[in-house]
Amino acid sequence: xxxxxxxxxxxxxxxxxxxxxxxxxxxxxxxxxxxxxDSVGSSKLGGFQKKYPQRLxxxxxxxxTMVGVGAGLANGGKVPFVSAASPFLTGRSLEQVKxxxxxxxxxxxxxxxxxxxxxxxxxxxxxxxEDLAWLRPLTNLTVVVPSDSWETAEAVKWAAEHEGPVFLRxxxxxxxxxxxxxxVFRVGQAETVRDGDSLAIIACGTTVHLAAExxxxxxxxGIRARVLNMATISPLDRDAVLAAAETGAIVTVEExxxxxxxxxxxxxxxxxxxxxxxxxxxxxxxxxxxSVEWLFEQYGLSPEGIVAAARRALSRKGA
Amino acid sequence: MSLPNDPLPLIREKxxxxxRRAFRMVFEAQxxxxxxxxxxxxxxxxxxxxxMRHDPSRxxxxxxxxxxxxxxxxxGAIYTALAAAGFFPEDWLxxxxxxxxxxxxxxNRNYLPGIETNTGPLGHGFPxxxxxxxxxxxxxxxxxxFVLTGDGELQEGSNxxxxxxxxxxxxxxxxxxxDRNRLQQGAGTEETNGLxxxxxxxxxxxxxxxxxxxxxxxxxxxVLGSPVGDRTRPLCxxxxxxxxxxxxxxxxxxxxxxxxxxxxQFDQAMKELA
Numbered sequence: 001x002x003x004x005x006x007x008x009x010x011x012x013x014x015x016x017x018x019x020x021x022x023x024x025x026x027x028x029x030x031x032x033x034x035x036x037x038d039s040v041g042s043s044k045l046g047g048f049q050k051k052y053p054q055r056l057x058x059x060x061x062x063x064x065t066m067v068g069v070g071a072g073l074a075n076g077g078k079v080p081f082v083s084a085a086s087p088f089l090t091g092r093s094l095e096q097v098k099x100x101x102x103x104x105x106x107x108x109x110x111x112x113x114x115x116x117x118x119x120x121x122x123x124x125x126x127x128x129x130e131d132l133a134w135l136r137p138l139t140n141l142t143v144v145v146p147s148d149s150w151e152t153a154e155a156v157k158w159a160a161e162h163e164g165p166v167f168l169r170x171x172x173x174x175x176x177x178x179x180x181x182x183x184v185f186r187v188g189q190a191e192t193v194r195d196g197d198s199l200a201i202i203a204c205g206t207t208v209h210l211a212a213e214x215x216x217x218x219x220x221x222g223i224r225a226r227v228l229n230m231a232t233i234s235p236l237d238r239d240a241v242l243a244a245a246e247t248g249a250i251v252t253v254e255e256x257x258x259x260x261x262x263x264x265x266x267x268x269x270x271x272x273x274x275x276x277x278x279x280x281x282x283x284x285x286x287x288x289x290x291s292v293e294w295l296f297e298q299y300g301l302s303p304e305g306i307v308a309a310a311r312r313a314l315s316r317k318g319a
Numbered sequence: 320m321s322l323p324n325d326p327l328p329l330i331r332e333k334x335x336x337x338x339r340r341a342f343r344m345v346f347e348a349q350x351x352x353x354x355x356x357x358x359x360x361x362x363x364x365x366x367x368x369x370x371m372r373h374d375p376s377r378x379x380x381x382x383x384x385x386x387x388x389x390x391x392x393x394x395g396a397i398y399t400a401l402a403a404a405g406f407f408p409e410d411w412l413x414x415x416x417x418x419x420x421x422x423x424x425x426x427n428r429n430y431l432p433g434i435e436t437n438t439g440p441l442g443h444g445f446p447x448x449x450x451x452x453x454x455x456x457x458x459x460x461x462x463x464x465f466v467l468t469g470d471g472e473l474q475e476g477s478n479x480x481x482x483x484x485x486x487x488x489x490x491x492x493x494x495x496x497x498d499r500n501r502l503q504q505g506a507g508t509e510e511t512n513g514l515x516x517x518x519x520x521x522x523x524x525x526x527x528x529x530x531x532x533x534x535x536x537x538x539x540x541x542v543l544g545s546p547v548g549d550r551t552r553p554l555c556x557x558x559x560x561x562x563x564x565x566x567x568x569x570x571x572x573x574x575x576x577x578x579x580x581x582x583x584q585f586d587q588a589m590k591e592l593a
Contacts, residue, residue, distance in 0.1 A: 033457070054457055065446040065480035072450020075435055077381055078457070080450075095440055096477075100447055104437040105429055 005153035007183070011174035015113060017149035018170050019044035021156040022081060026052055032160065033057060033073055035082040037066045043083040043113050063088050067096035067110070074106040079160060085119075086112030086128035086169060094134055101165045102138040109159045110167045115145075116206065116255035117283070118172035120292040128169075129283050133260020135167050136234045142187060143234040145169040145254075145262075147208035148177045151231060154185035162187075171206045171255070173292050178209060178229070188232045190240035196224030199313055200244035203253040204230045204262050207281075207301055211253050214306035225310060236265050238273075245274040249313035251281060253306055255296075258282035277316035279309040326369040330536045333403050334364035338565050339592045340402075341395030344415040346585040350424065351416070354575035356395030358500040358533070358560035359388075359467060363400040365539040366465060375405035378432035384462050385451050387435050389444025390469040390498065391425040392577075397434075398422055406433035442475025444468065445495065449481045452493035452553075460492075463546070467496045471503030474512050479524070485553040486525025493553040494543065495526075498533065500562040502573045521555040533558025566591055 005017065026032040026048060033055040040049055040058065049056040057073070059066045063084060070082040082089065089112050090097065101108045112131060119126035135143050144159070144166065146152040152170060159166040178193060193208060194215040203211035208229045215225040226247060228240055244250055250270070252263035263280030270276050281300050296302060300309060337360045345351035363386075367373070371384040388397040394415070402409045407421075414420040421430040425439030436447045448466035455462055468478065485493055497517065501508050508514050518528045529542045542556050562576070563569025566588045569578075580588060 057453060059480070059484050062480035062484065064442070064477035065449065065484055068443060068446025068477065068481065069450035069453060069484065071436060072447040072452070073454045074450075075385070075447065076451045076454020076458070076460075078454050096443065096446070099437055099440055099443055103427075106436070 005150050007150050007177045011176055012149040013174050014146060014149050014152040014171045015044045017152040018111065018156055019047060021153040023048050023051065025157065025160045026055065029079065029160065031077060031079045033078045033080050035059065035066055035070045035073065035080050037061055037063050037084045037088065039084045039113070042085055043111070045083065063092040064096050067093040068100050070108045071100035071104060071106050074108050079107060079109070081109045081111055083111040083113060085126070086115035086131055087126055090128060090131040090134055097135065098138055102141040105140045106165060107163055108165050110165070112167060112169050114172040115169045116171060117287065117292050117295045120295060121289055123289060124286040127287065129255070129257040130260070131169065132233055132254070132256045132262065133264070136260065136265060141165045141167055141234065142232065143167045143169070144187065144232050145205040146231055147205055147229050148175050150177045150183065151185060155231070158185060158187055169205065173206050175206050176209050178212065188235055188237060190237040191229040191231065192226065193229050194225060194227035196226040197247050198224040199249035199251065199310055199317070200226040200228060200247045201251045201253060201306060201310065202228045202230050202241070202244060202262065202266055204233060206255050207253040210301060210303055211306055213303040214310065217303055217307050218310055223310070223314070230262060233262055233265060236269065238269050241266050241269045242274050245270045245276040248276060249317045250276055250278045251306060251309045251313050252278060253281040253301065255301060256282055258284060277313050279313040281306060281309050326540065327536055330364045330368045330540070333368050334361050334536070335592060337364060337396065337399040337403060339589065340399045340412060342580065342585065342588050342592070344395055344398070344412055346580050348416040349579045351395050351579060352392040352577050353395055354502070354562040354569060354572065354578065355390060355393045355469065355498070357564045357566065357569065358562045359390070359393050359396045359498045361534045361536060361564070362467060362496055362498065362539060362558055363396050365536055365543055367400045367404045369540045370543040371463070371465065373404065375433070378406060382460065382462050385435050385448070385464045387438065387444040387448045387466040388426060389438055389466050390441065390472055391438030391444070394422065394424060394426060397426055401431065401433040404433070407431060441469070441472040442477035445478045446481040448493060449485050449490065452485065452490040453488060455492055456488065456490060463492050463494060465494045465496065467498055469503070470497055470499045470501060470514055471508050471511070473497065473514055482521065482524040482526065489525070489551055490553045491546065491550050494556060495553065496556045496558055498560050499557050500560040502562045502571065502576070504573065504576045506573060517557055525552055526555045527552045528555045528557065530557045530559065533560035534564055
């Protein structure tokens, strides 16, 4: 196992951590190759390309073949990281992801860059908020949404060591590293960011630090909110969800469409095993024009919005 | 697998056996795609008994030649080829499409040795083959990658992304075989969404093109047995074939794409395939 990534101060674009990590891993493992769709720059792979020109396979603007080529490279003994803007990697080549990667169960790592609403004003064609709903049902595919730079680096390292298909959802919006002592990345296991038993806030990706901030505000009023970082969306940590349900109220938060994403995943578990009021914070569908910051604010992906959702959930508790 | 000096008698024998066995599978299951099985079987017999280096006891050997059946519905052809070549016991063919059978209606690499990738939706196998050939090119490996597509399948745009990529990267160890039977599920290819001139299309994409009678084992062996062309470009073999080849009432009939025989038709076919 490679050395743990450093925890940084300030705000960071997780793509930087991805790029640093994949370059380091490639130095140690000649099987690692990158496959892109003219996305060297947006995947921050300029350094990789300079160091390993033969191992950077740019198929041009051809996402279907990009994913198929990734599956073929795995067949030929490589460990391919197929990296492209998430809306196109997941949307344009969804059938390749299903048949060539997940159903074939091959050792391909899909890296969706600039996921969620990172492209803000460019609009819904360039937003990747449906990706969790599309990928979550695919058997064999592990879906990981890192919350910060540290977790991004750890998830990339884990993906390189894991034999099997993985989707990593990398964000572009700068976020702080979560201040959690002695952090260990465990795929498939929720990470406790704040402990509490008044209610549980289950978040992923760029929204985890917002959920932590919301919990701190609630704590000032004596409301003890548990905050879980649910970085692995599939397979979901059922035990953590059921334990969260024991608090009597759940808020889910995600930079994704609430139809089919993290909130749906949590509700699938609780509805069948332990019904509980859930408030889902996320996006309802195609979004109006606006910056990423404006969209977050507008749809309640903010400490204020999450606090409000927590109050709604608490008001339904035991109802 | 070591091959005899003249593999043609073996190829002929195996192709006949594959047709009879595939038709029995389809008859017993009352499911399948026999028209496309029979147009491709001579190509597969030539590959597995004359052209490819493979060892059924080591299906994951990194140096093996690869074959991908991109028209994954032609399971009667690929399953009988793999059984004939010894990848799995012949009696597995009796389970074709039964509940929990390893022989699904489309091939699954996690069920059967010898399957390289799961195909079924069209336009998938060719890009995967390109990826395998790129891996070989990076490593300077000597193995060859063969992929067979239907002709109607080439209406899928992903194939042309793959063709462009292979031509651009000069994947000389890649061979595409087009099963050019000129019929797709519903009608002729040229009346549906025409492909001609197919040879010019591939040449324009940077490929060396050979056209061959897809039922002439000697002609197939000549173009598939050892790399032909200038050996700096991928090879496209356009195999002129007949859908349902070998059974009089099936030949050139689009309805036999997924038609299945009744008992009288089965008996008639067995008489003709002798």
